[in-house]
Amino acid sequence: MITKDKYLRLLAKEYPTAAKTVTEIINLEAIMNLPKATEHFISDLHGEYDAVQHVLRNGSGNVKEKIREIFQGRLSTREMNQLATIVYYPEDKIDMIVDSLESEEEINEFYSLTLLRITELCAFTVSKYTRSKVRKAIPADYAYIIEELLFKDTIMTNKEDYYEKIIKTVISLDRATELIAAISHVIQRLVVDHLHVVGDIYDRGPFPDKIIDTFMDGHELDIQWGNHDVLWMGAASGSAACMANVIRISARYNNLEIIEDAYGISLRPLITFAEMVYKEDRYEPFMPKINSEDESKIFPEEIRQIAKMNQAISIIQFKLEGEIIKRHPEFDMADRMVLDFIDYETGTVNLDGKDYPMLCDYFPTVDPADPYRLTEEEILVVERLMTGFQNSERLQKHVQFLLSKGSMYLSYNDNLLFHGCVPLNPDGSFMELPIANVKYSGKALLDKYEEVLRRGYLNREATKHNIRSLDLIWYLWEGKASSLFGKDKMTTFERLYVADKETHVEKKNLYYEQRDNVELSYKILKEFGLDPKKGHIINGHTPVKEKIGENPLKADGKLIVIDGGFSKAYQNTTGLAGYTLLYNSFGMQLVSHQPFTSRQDAIENEKDIVSTRRIVDKELERKTVRQTDVGKKLTQQVIDLQQLLRAYKSGEIVEDLLSDK
Ligand SMILES: O=P(O)(O)OC[C@H]1O[C@](O)(COP(=O)(O)O)[C@@H](O)[C@@H]1O
Ligand SMILES: [Mn+2]
Structure with missing residues (x-):
């Protein structure tokens, strides 16, 4: 020492x-x-890059609020909306406006006014930060000019002339758009100082990779992994069961591009295998979900192929999962040995003692006497796909980023952040899981999970020695003591093969029933070493069904569920897009968002997400960095x-x- x-x-x-x-x-x-810097909490982004970008660019409505604070009474609502759109999408919006103007004078006047306004907005936005912090956020190309404009020297007498001169010169040199864009990025970057991503960047939506690229490009942020993120991390670490799930979900949401184009992993072995072995076209339950906008862009033959791939990889998934469950009686998942419950003769399945007819009884690769054995072809497909996942440089880079910025949970400024839950037993005590013969629960369990995830990735090349870690990473996806899943079982099999919805039910952990109970929040905050009087618990994972009156503030505001609801597929259930949370020097505010339509609509029609704010906690005195x-x-x-x-x-x-x- x-x-x-x-x-x-x-x-x-x-x-x-x-x-x-x-x-x-x-x-x-x-x-x-x-004043304490602004923290921004978002979760459940699910690949919806454009919508996420929009919320980041508008700082959950913060940019508009600042514009109103400065320009109310000086600018019309239309002018304020236009200015906001310029801040969000500077290049596109300016191009559009300039195209609509007729004379050189009009264009110059537009540039000059916009530069003045945006400079004023930026100066106001950065006023709570030190100069050194602001400097770091300014792009190098325009650093000198922006600093001159932002840090106006109040003693200088003819300063207005000086600034006008700078602005005029920039315009005459044809650089106004670039400068406005540079200032807009400083505003976007600093309107929210620190970003917390409370999990589930991946799956369902098309561009999780682009979201991660954005995160890698400079935002000050941390990530609390979600179950979908961990699934991809498991796949990149060498877990075949995680990989099969990843491919199945991508096929189901017609998003195989993320695997093939974004990560450069060839699915040819799977397509060939599916066509070769699943000869009969009996794939009805495996049809991909296709957005109405995409319907005209896809050949029926392609849909057929995706459905077959989905079918082939689902069976591979059930087989691989069965092997894991057999290796780990302590996972207590015998009820998930689904291939054992099928009567392959009659095409029925026995679940919880009841027989159900199956929606599809075509299992060309399953030997009823040994249903979990992979065929030789299946082994080959898995090996080839796995090599693709392990060799994808971009995927590996993204997973390394998730590991470096992420954790299972985070204590930050008295608050406790995690994606799902702290699993509880029916009697309210913390649920235990034995790992290598030691029982873990509560904080110790989450710490252990994190250790296993990191070890699993680190040893990704030592395939044999890594199996135990990889099995646990898969368990995090759908095990009942997983803090990321929080349900008794995942009924993927039933959803695919059985019409009766009673078999689809996934019972949520007691944690979710008890979320309104202040005592539980106190107990958990204490367990994690936080002061229960000061702190809050912040979760994602479960869409808040505002439509049926559900409140995202639980336990008198001690526990806050901020599922961002970005996932289009879930917006029908929630009734709105979802929630984000802001925590600035004045306190905490919950922001609810209407669905995002499209980037084009946002630029052309200045359609912002309508966001309403609700105060969660108000500081009696403005909170400082101290x-x-x-x-x-x-x-x-x-x-x-x-x-x-x-x-x-x-x-x-x-x-x-x-x-x-
Ligand atoms: O909506 P889908 O694609 O059928 O997925 C349903 C599955 O997703 C899950 O809800 C997990 O995903 P979330 O973390 O987004 O909730 C499972 O519990 C469920 O089986
Ligand atoms: Mn989740």
């Missing part, structure tokens, strides 16, 4: 004189007195620097006065 004296001497290298130490103390004190987790670290730094200063004064450590020379 490093001694205090050694530490001070190391610190003295960074602050070699008393003057430099004092300057840093003053700087840190100033930062701690600034009262945050960052503040705690800075306070400690100030204490250390004060000690260093005393050491300089007493001569215990000698100043390096030559350090500047």
